[in-house]
Amino acid sequence: MTAAPVGTAIRAAVREFLRGERGRGSFSASVDSWVLGHSPSFSRALGERGWLGMTWPKRHGGRESSAYERFVVIEELLAAGAPVAAHWIADRQTGPLLLRYGTEEQRQRFLPSIARGELFISAGMSEPDSGSDLASVRTRADPVDGGWKVTGRKVWSSHAHRSHYMLALVRTSPRQEDRHVGLSQVFIDLQAPGVDVRPIEVMAGEAHFAEVTLDSVHVPASMVVGEVGNGWRQVTSELAYERSGPERYLSTFVLFAELVRLESLDDRAVTEIGSVAARLWGLRALSVRVQELIEQGRAPDVEAALVKDLGSRLEGEIVEVARRATVDRTQGVNPHLRRLLEVAQLSAPSFTLRGGTVEILRGIIARRLGK
Amino acid sequence: MEDQDSLRSAFSAVITKQIDDARQEATESGWSQGLWRCFEEEGFTVVAVPETAGGSGGTLVDLATMLKVAGYHAAPAPLAEPNVAAWALAGAGCDVIPGPLAVVPDAANHPVKLSEVAGEWRAAGSLSAVPWAGCSDSIVVLAGDAVTPKEHPASGPLLGVVARAECELTPGVNLAGEPCEDVRLPPDGVEMMTVPNGSQAHPAAVQALSVLTSALLMTGSLRRVLDLSVLYARQREQFGRPIDRFQAVQQHLAHLAGGVEQAEAIVDTAVVEFGAELRGEMSVLAAKTCAAEVAQVAISVGHQIHGAIGMTAEHELHHHTRRLMAWRDVYGSEIRSGRELGRLITQMGPDALWELLTGPSSLLVSDGQV
């Protein structure tokens, strides 16, 4: 692979940076750190090093790095359990979406601040009655002078209560025979009048997502992304970015690494560790292959869905393996590992839900096979 | 049977009436003192203890029924431990002690030292992760010959009672947020009395009963997760139809339903065998192993069916799934119970294995069903 030498240098730089940050105590490793680790200062530190918006054009605040280099940076951050949640959505999906569909004005307005780690964006797709069936969204945008008036309710929007904007999927014309027609994507300024953001506490005790109620919120025409009515196609490509990354199998890697460090593991645990490691290795290789396809300008939807399906189940299995290896031990299991395991157990049920449930993903995969 | 039905509905009504207040109270302090007081006033904390010893004069089958109900409602107050502690005390010939009781069935699983001074045994050291220790008044500790010195073992099992106020506790909670603390015993130790051999206050028996209570609580909770999931799948619509019309969802529900029925069957068998002193220990190990394995299915299927809403603190589901996470770990996980059962079975050989599966309990279950 020609990209490898490039990757090596940047990998070393990220590791060096992480050593420094850990040394300064700027973060402690967490499982699911791309959801649970919200740290604006850490995001800014990454921005300063040019590790956000890496693949974007320089004139938009990017570095024009390869997809593979970005992959290396994010897999190092995830494997270290670094707090990357604040910028995650903006860097992963909103930025690329703007490059593809946004106006030049929108790119100028959003991309450089995202790349500096200063502007955070949440994803507003799901609604109380629209989860897997995303095309059924009911949040409505009616044309008014100079823009749109948006009314509706979005839920599960990760970190909406800590973000500046939400990119919402809304209905801009009444539902027709084909439900995919008449949808659009608009930026909602989360400080705007009529916007109410209510954090939702999850069973682990945190509130990492929120409900966003929109009551006749005025959205200027300039805040519509892409074409009015083209929302379905756009959101589908946004979901491809959302599903293809290494966060879909690395959410519990810090726990796995801590487990491997443990002394006097029994035979059963060692066997299970070997099995997980083998599959993790295979999955990473597959994930790199997906990056290469993206780099070549292809859209590896099926492969991305496969990585997410396999990955989200494997990261859950890691939790079970770690539990089985430690549950009956009264000694030799440090509190850090116990804490990681606890948080992982409480987060694990969401792995196979968020970003599209495994049932939906498998449907996508099966329908495309052999085509 | 009928008795158990009326006990089940009566106890269920007691909990249902208070559950909202109890959950509210538990959100703040980890448990509901109100619910506990009600349990104690009604004699629900000393179910399987003879009236002559200050108990309610019920049976282990009664206790089993009540634990399933408590599990079904995820009742946020101690029920299993006080009952086990009282059962052990009664077995040792002691009167029931008031107040929430915690229990350590076998000191061998904890960093505890036993020593004899002038004919009197004392236990010193620490107890790790004792369920409900923080809200108990006293802790009942049992020890067998595994912890007394080999050179001169105690003449029988040992039992001691220590006031919580005399111990030093390290705050802690289990995965359900319920009190579960490390306990440092008083520096001069806890007086341990010798229990007559053959009494039920034997660490092995108290350990087995504790394991069984965790399986019973899980069984109730598993049933609730199944009920919640079936109901939700019927009500939740996506793509213009209830999600229970999708085969992927049906497969999940069927998978869980099979597990729940199977776990109930073996747990009921274990209750009968344990009560009748048949092969109590082995059936309890089987019960724990099955229930805890199905717990994993319930956690994953329950949440998968419910989608994002099931992850929220407001939804009822996590009261069950988090308790399943805690109960499958307590008094030894399914890994330990499975290994112990496997060891016993491989020692016994194939003929005895078949005897075990087809033995007398298979007749008892139908009329002793709980």
Ligand SMILES: Cc1cc2nc3c(=O)[nH]c(=O)nc-3n(C[C@H](O)[C@H](O)[C@H](O)COP(=O)(O)OP(=O)(O)OC[C@H]3O[C@@H](n4cnc5c(N)ncnc54)[C@H](O)[C@@H]3O)c2cc1C
């Ligand atoms: C931690 C977390 C973070 C999230 N962050 C965001 C966010 O930032 N922005 C956002 O918009 N959303 C977010 N979500 C929401 C997420 O996208 C949805 O949970 C997901 O799309 C599923 O929708 P639902 O929860 O409504 O479940 P439902 O769609 O109601 O599904 C319930 C069950 O039915 C199954 N099912 C539904 N339809 C079918 C079918 N046709 N065939 C087979 N099975 C089916 C599902 O697979 C699932 O098992 C987040 C969710 C979680 C858990």
